[in-house]
Amino acid sequence: MAVQNYLEIEKPIITLENKIKEMRKMSDQLDISHEISKLEERINELRKEIFSNLTPWQIVQLARHPERPYSLDYIYLMTENFVELHGDRHFGDDKAIVGGFANLDGRTVMFIGQQKGRDTKSNIYRNFGMPNPEGYRKALRLMKLAEKFNKPVITLVDTPGAFPGIEAEERGQAEAIAKNLYEMSSLQVPIIVAIIGEGASGGALGIGVGDKILMLKYCWYSVISPESCSSILWRSWDFKEQAAESLKLTAKDMLDLKIIDRIVEEPEGGAHRDHEEAAKLLKKALIEELDSVSKIKKDKFLDNRIKKFGEMGFFKD
Amino acid sequence: MAWFKRSKENISTNEPKKDLSDGNWFKCPDCSEMIHKKTIESNFYVCTHCGHHFRIGSEEYFKLLLDENSFKETDKKIRAVDPLDFEDTKPYKKRIEDTINKTDLYDAIRTGTAKINTIDVVIGCMDFAFIGGSMGSVVGEKISRAIDKAIKTKYPLILISSSGGARMMEGAISLMQLAKTSSKLAKLNNEKIPYISILTNPTTGGSTASFSMLGDLNIAEPKALIAFAGPRVVKQATGKDLPPGFQKSEFLLEHGFIDLIVNRKDMKDKLTQILKLLQN
Ligand SMILES: [Zn+2]
Ligand SMILES: [Zn+2]
Numbered sequence: 001m002a003v004q005n006y007l008e009i010e011k012p013i014i015t016l017e018n019k020i021k022e023m024r025k026m027s028d029q030l031d032i033s034h035e036i037s038k039l040e041e042r043i044n045e046l047r048k049e050i051f052s053n054l055t056p057w058q059i060v061q062l063a064r065h066p067e068r069p070y071s072l073d074y075i076y077l078m079t080e081n082f083v084e085l086h087g088d089r090h091f092g093d094d095k096a097i098v099g100g101f102a103n104l105d106g107r108t109v110m111f112i113g114q115q116k117g118r119d120t121k122s123n124i125y126r127n128f129g130m131p132n133p134e135g136y137r138k139a140l141r142l143m144k145l146a147e148k149f150n151k152p153v154i155t156l157v158d159t160p161g162a163f164p165g166i167e168a169e170e171r172g173q174a175e176a177i178a179k180n181l182y183e184m185s186s187l188q189v190p191i192i193v194a195i196i197g198e199g200a201s202g203g204a205l206g207i208g209v210g211d212k213i214l215m216l217k218y219c220w221y222s223v224i225s226p227e228s229c230s231s232i233l234w235r236s237w238d239f240k241e242q243a244a245e246s247l248k249l250t251a252k253d254m255l256d257l258k259i260i261d262r263i264v265e266e267p268e269g270g271a272h273r274d275h276e277e278a279a280k281l282l283k284k285a286l287i288e289e290l291d292s293v294s295k296i297k298k299d300k301f302l303d304n305r306i307k308k309f310g311e312m313g314f315f316k317d
Numbered sequence: 318m319a320w321f322k323r324s325k326e327n328i329s330t331n332e333p334k335k336d337l338s339d340g341n342w343f344k345c346p347d348c349s350e351m352i353h354k355k356t357i358e359s360n361f362y363v364c365t366h367c368g369h370h371f372r373i374g375s376e377e378y379f380k381l382l383l384d385e386n387s388f389k390e391t392d393k394k395i396r397a398v399d400p401l402d403f404e405d406t407k408p409y410k411k412r413i414e415d416t417i418n419k420t421d422l423y424d425a426i427r428t429g430t431a432k433i434n435t436i437d438v439v440i441g442c443m444d445f446a447f448i449g450g451s452m453g454s455v456v457g458e459k460i461s462r463a464i465d466k467a468i469k470t471k472y473p474l475i476l477i478s479s480s481g482g483a484r485m486m487e488g489a490i491s492l493m494q495l496a497k498t499s500s501k502l503a504k505l506n507n508e509k510i511p512y513i514s515i516l517t518n519p520t521t522g523g524s525t526a527s528f529s530m531l532g533d534l535n536i537a538e539p540k541a542l543i544a545f546a547g548p549r550v551v552k553q554a555t556g557k558d559l560p561p562g563f564q565k566s567e568f569l570l571e572h573g574f575i576d577l578i579v580n581r582k583d584m585k586d587k588l589t590q591i592l593k594l595l596q597n
Contacts, residue, residue: 164546164554169564172574174525174545178499182531185500186507201483202495202526202545209496223483223492223523233405233485247488248401257400259489306500310461312493313454314400317392 005066009050009058013269016043047269054218056244060226062218063197064160067272069279070129071098071113071156074196077279078286079104079111085145087138091171094135096127096163097207099142101151105287110146112139112207113156116197129198130163133176136206140180143187152190152290155207160225162203177206184209185306190293192286194264195219195251196271211305212289213260215251216282218270221259222249259312262289345369361582370538370581372518375427375442378477382585383440387432392462397424397455401488409486412448420446424455425480428463430472434589436596439467442477443524452523453484457494460528464501473511473592478529482522495527502531511595513588516566516575521547534591535575536584537566543575 006014020039023032054062062068075082079102086093099112114131117123139155146153162173184191184207191210199208199221215221224232226244231237254260264285271278293301341354348367357364361381362371379388396413403409417423425448428441441463443450460476467474483491505512514532516525518541526545529535537543544551544564552559562568569575579587 162545164550166551166555166557166559166563169544169546169551170568170572172530172572174543175530175574177526177545178495178528178530181496181499181527182503182506185496186503201492202523205492205495206526209500221492222489223487224485229485239405243405246401246403246405247485249488254489257490259493306504309493309496309500312497313458313490314398314487315454315458316396316398317394 007058007061007065009054009061010269013043013047013050016046044268051269055241056220056247056250057226057241059218059250060198060220060244062270062272063220065270065272066118068197069271069275070118071111071115071158071196073275074156074279074282075102075111075113077276078283079109082111085142088134088141090137091134094127094132094138095125096129096131096159097135097139099139101146104154104283104290107290108149108151109290110142110151110153111156112142112153113196114159114204114207116158127163129159130161131159131203131206132163132165132168133171133173136162136173136176136180139207140183143184143191147188150189152192152294153187153210154192154194154286154290155210157193157195157199157204157208157221158197159200159203160198161200162206174202177202180206181209185309186302188298188302190290190301191305192289192293194282194286195221195260196282198225200225209305209309211293211301211308212262214262214264214282214285214289215254215260216264216271216278217251217266219251220244220249221251221254222247343371361580363581368539368580370518370540372445372479374422374444374446375477378442379427379431379440381581382433382588384432384435388429388440389431390427390429391466392428392459393423395424395455395458397453397487399486400454400490401486403486403488405486412486416447420444422447424459425450425452425484426456426459428459428466430466430470433475433585433592436589436592437470437472438475438592439463439470439472440475440477443479445479445481445519448484448486449481450479450524451481451484451491452494452498452527453487453491454494456484457491457497460498461501464498464505467510467512468505468508471508471510473513473595474505475513475515475588476528476532477515477517478520478524479517480520480522480524480529482524492523495523498528499531502528511592513591515584516543517541519543519547521545530574532576534577536587537569537575537578538581538584539566539578541566543569 082102084100116129117126193210194214226240229243230239251263267274267277345364347369350366399409516537
C-alpha cells in the first residue's frame with residue numbers, strides 16, 4: 001500500500017522504503033537485488049526497534065493515523081452480505097455510527113461501529129467519528145433488533161468522543177449514553193466489543209459494554225483524551241505526552257488493569273500498513289471470542305457481564 | 318464541618334467572597350444580596366431574596382431530607398487508592414490525603430439507609446467538595462453496594478448527584494464506573510425497586526452519562542447545571558453562543574430529560590408524596 005500520510009516516528013522507515021522503490025526502478029540496468037534485500041532487512045530491524053519502544057503518546061498518534069482502517073473497512077473486509085441499516089426512528093440517521101447485519105464466518109452478526117472519515121469532506125459527513133445522541137439511539141435500536149432475532153452483536157469502537165454540541169446536549173447526549181450502558185448490560189445476546197482506534201471516554205463506552213472486550217495493539221482507551229487532560233489538570237495544552245503517560249491508556253495497560261480481555265495483534269508497523277492483514281487478525285479474534293461466549297448459557301453470560309463490570313475498580317475497604 | 322467552609326474551597330474564583338468582617342455574611346452569587354449565614358441555614362440553604370440554591374454537602378442534605386437520627390451510614394471506610402500511580406501537578410495519593418484532611422470526608426459520596434417521613438430508603442449523596450464530586454472507584458463501589466442493599470432490603474433507592482464527572486486521576490478505571498453503576502441499576506430495575514435520581518448543581522460528565530440520568534424519576538433542583546459536556550467545552554467546540562438557560566434544570570425539563578423541578582424546601586414532602594404513591 002502506498003503511504004500518503006506518515007507520522008514522525010514512521011519517517012525513517014518510509015525514507016528507506018522510498019529508497020528501495022528508487023532502486024527497483026534502476027534495477028533494469030543493474031543487478032542490485034542483494035543491496036535491496038539488505039535494505040529490506042534493515043527496515044525490518046528498524047521497524048522492530050521503533051515499534052517495541054513506542055511511548056503512550058506515539059500510540060495515541062498511531063491510533064489516530066489517517067490511513068488506519070475504520071469500522072466500515074473492517075466490516076467489508078471481514079464479512080459478507082453486509083446490509084447497512086439507518087436511523088434511530090426518532091430523530092435522524094447519525095453518520096458517525098454505522099451498523100447492520102452481516103455474515104461473519106457463516107453466522108449472522110449485528111455489527112455496530114463508530115465511523116470516521118478519511119478526508120475533509122467525508123470527515124465532515126461523519127462528524128469526525130463523534131456521535132450525536134441519535135447515533136447512540138441508532139446503536140441501541142440495532143442491538144434490540146439483534147436481540148429480537150437472537151443474533152450476537154459486535155461493536156467497533158473508534159471515536160475521539162461523543163460530540164459536545166449544542167443540539168447534542170439538547171437532545172440528551174448524557175441520557176443516550178447512560179441508556180446504552182444500562183441496556184447493553186442486560187442485552188440477551190452475546191456482545192463482543194473491539195476497540196479499533198480511539199476509545200475516548202463516555203462516547204466510546206456508549207457502545208462499549210459487552211461480554212468480551214478486545215483492543216487492537218496500537219489503540220488508546222481512557223476517560224479523557226491526553227490533550228483535554230493536559231488542559232484541565234495542568235491548565236495548559238503542552239503536557240499531552242505526560243498526560244498520555246499518566247493516564248495509562250495503552251492496550252497493555254488496559255489488559256493489566258483487567259479493563260479489556262485480549263489484545264489483538266496488528267500487522268508490522270500498524271494496521272494502516274496492511275488493512276487486509278489487520279482485518280484477518282481481528283476477524284480471527286472475534287470469531288474465537290464469539291464462539292467462547294456462545295457456548296455459555298444465556299443466564300450465565302449475562303451474570304458474568306454484570307459481574308465483570310461490577311468488579312472493576314480499585315479501593316481499600 | 319460547616320457547609321460554608323466546604324463550599325468556599327470549591328466555589329471558583331468567580332464566586333464573590335463575603336466582605337463583611339465577622340465572616341458570617343455571604344453574597345448571593347445570583348442576586349448579590351448579602352445574607353447572614355443563619356438566615357441561609359434556616360432557609361434550606363436557599364437565598365431568601367432570589368431563591369438561589371447554595372451548594373451543600375451530604376451532611377446538610379441528609380439533615381434536610383431524613384428523619385432525625387435515622388441515617389445509618391454504610392461502607393463509610395472505603396478509601397481511594399492510586400491504581401495508576403497518577404501524578405499531574407500533584408500526586409493523586411497526596412490529593413486524596415489532602416482532600417480527606419480538608420473536608421472530613423472519605424470520598425465524594427456517602428451512602429446508607431434512612432427514613433423519610435418514616436419510609437425506609439437506601440440513600441446516597443455526593444459531595445462536590447471532594448475533588449469536584451468526581452466519580453472514581455470508591456463512588457462506583459459505594460453506589461454499587463447501595464444498589465445491592467436496595468435489592469436486599471427492597472427499599473427504594475435515592476441518589477443525590479453533585480458531580481463534575483469521572484475522576485480523571487483514575488483514567489479508564491473511572492470510566493468503567495459508568496458501566497458498573499448503570500449495569501447495577503439494570504439489575505435493580507429487574508427487581509422493580511424504585512430509583513429516584515436527584516440532580517443538583519452541577520451534575521455533569523460521567524455521572525450524568527450514567528446513574529444520574531437513569532432514575533425511574535429524575536428530579537432536579539431549580540437552575541442546576543445538568544450536562545454531558547459542560548458549557549465551556551460546548552462553546553469551545555462549536556464556537557457558538559449558547560442559548561439562554563442552556564443546560565439548566567428548566568432547559569432539561571423543557572427538552573424532556575427530567576420529570577420535575579423541586580425546590581429544596583419542598584424536596585422532603587415531594588419525595589414522601591412520590592414514595593407513598595409508589596407504595597400503595
Ligand atoms: Zn432546544
Ligand atoms: Zn439571591
